[in-house]
Amino acid sequence: MRNDEIASVFDEIADMLELGGENFFRVRAYRNAARAVRDYPEQVAALSREKLDEIPGIGADLADKIATLAATGDLPLRAELKGSFPAGLLDLRNVGGLGPKRIRLLAERLHIRNREDLRRAAEAGQLRTIRGFGPKLEERIVKSLVHTVEEAAHRMQYAEAALTANDLIAHLRGCAQVKRVEVAGSFRRRRDTVGDLDVLVAASEAEPSIRRFLEFPGVTNKLGAGETKATVVIGDKLQVDLRVVPRASWGAALVYFTGSKAHGVHIRRIAQTHGLLLNEYGLFRGERAIAGAEERDIYEALGMDWVPPELREDRGEVEAALEHRLPALLQRSDLRGDLHTHSTWTDGRATIREMARRAAASGLEYFAITDHSQRLTMVHGLDSERLREQAREIEAVGAKVSGIKVLRGIEVDILEDGTLDLPDGVLEELDWVVASVHSKLEQETSAMTRRLVRAIRNPNVDVIGHPSGRLIGRREASGFDLREVLRAAHEEGCALEVNAQPDRLDLIDTACMAAKRAGVKVVISSDAHHPHDFAALEYGVNQARRGWIEPSDVLNTRPLNELRQRGSRL
DNA sequence: GCCGTTTTCGGCCCGACTGTTTTCAGTCG
DSSP states (O other): OHHHHHHHHEEEEEEEHHHHOOOOHHHHHHHHHHHHHHHHHSSGOOOOHHHHHHEEEEEEEEHHHHHHHHSSSOOHHHHHHHHHHHHHOOOOOOOOTOOHHHHHHHHHHHHHHHHHHOOOOOTTTTTGGGOOHHHHHHHHHHHHHHHHHHHHHEEEEEHHHHHHHHHHHHHTTSSTTEEEEOHHHHHHHOSEESSEEEEEEEOOOOHHHHHHHHHHHEEEEEEEEESSSSEEETTTEEEEEEEEEOOGGGHHHHHHHHHHHHHHHHHHHHHHHHHEETTTTEEEEEEEEEEEEHHHHHHHHTOOOHHHHHGGSSSSHHHHHTTTTTOOOOOOGGOEEEEOHHHTTTTTSHHHHHHHHHHHHHSSSEEEEEEEBOOOGGGGGGGGGHHOOOOOHHHHHHHHSSSEEEEEEEEEEEEEEEEEEEOOOHHHTEEEEEEESOOOOOOOHHHHHHHHHHHHTTTTTTSSSSOOOOTTTTTTTOOOHHHHHHHHHHHHEEEEEOOTTTTTSSHHHHHHHHHHHHHHEEEEEEEEESSGGGHHHHHHHHHHHHHTOOOOBBBSSSOOHHHHHHSOOO
């Protein structure tokens, strides 16, 4: 069983326990465990008992349950809970305004078992007969029932959200009372997708900033506005929350609203051990604020180094910050080259020359043209002959465009059995070989693992492109045994790509962590199909930073002569 | 159900807002 499957079981149990009115802390233990398993860089099903014990949040009982899940694929507890109430009841958690307590009331008093029952009862005005339910809540529930299905599922890609975020920041800066603005939340942590935007403003007066916020041209729906906060919808689906805080609370509020929730919980617990209280207004000893205006002061007062937002997922960064051993994370400016790009020779939309010019203008020292191989007939993939023709053009461009070295590369298809789409003799002539899976992505885990490992074992392969093949919101990652792939990659000195396209971001953050731990290098690549795609490198850097990647973990931070020294054909 | 520099019991992060109540429970982030 994969980590995400085990995590889902724990989450499901947490939901059901909660609905059953179980001790809140027991519920929370399951949720914590779900998160710990989901984030864990190796498959927990394969871990020994000792290793399982080392995972924070997994104790003796949950270690047992993981073992049972690994062995049988299910848990007696889950089956038992499932039998104890109607299936449709759990789904009501997704209805706004309804939590476990209210759902239980609805089930007990009105015998509501699913959305349909709820809708009927709400429309008949029955809900308000329950003490604690009133007309407003009833109305909210009816409204939410119509919308929740799409709403709950949809997260927006980071790059898309960034467009709105930047416009909004600029707009808010146009208000004289606004001293500082930042988009906090998962956006600031640079997650691959964001559910909503949490905008934080420090202002001398709240009212004008809120008014300014409500006047943002993209606002399509105003969901609420109070004295210090407001919520709107921008465009057709992006919810944006604004919080206005006094300047003296800026740092505390930024920590608080940047999250993650788990990170916040962890550092508030640390504050507690020092006899301090940490909330969004500051860090307090009794009544007295000892920090709050800047994030750094708060972390420092807790004996920690300032934690870059990308790391704030409670994946060990709190401990590392306490021990002053946080990584010096990769930055965009560390990248000297881009080793995965396309041109009009296949499905790129610009010539090699146009790509070279933009690469140079993007501050790169070198880049590789890696067009597709023959198998991808629909994009006119290159066979040996056209590849050699292309070499002549690359040479000609290299002579004409200054300030950039153009490398000859290929993105060669990894065929179903793990062999490559071009003969070794042809690949040997190239400077750089990306090998990628583009077909049969739904292979079984074991077959996909063998396929990738075989490609990695080919000495001509420098890097595996977009290893999981996931497309955010459209295609699941293909299953393979990451540990086995990393072991092979380590043995062969083969790198794994962090594809920077905003809908790929593949490897994901936790896989980056695992690669680093396994001693496998990564390559941050734009996979540019157009000159403006070089800008995407930033997104790849974000994802790598979330995976604790430092410049030395990345091949394309190296100058070209050092890259040549690693024994490749460069 | 987890966990321990107050360590094997007794805690477990924090506050705003809403809607509903006359003092607070539930939800939400």
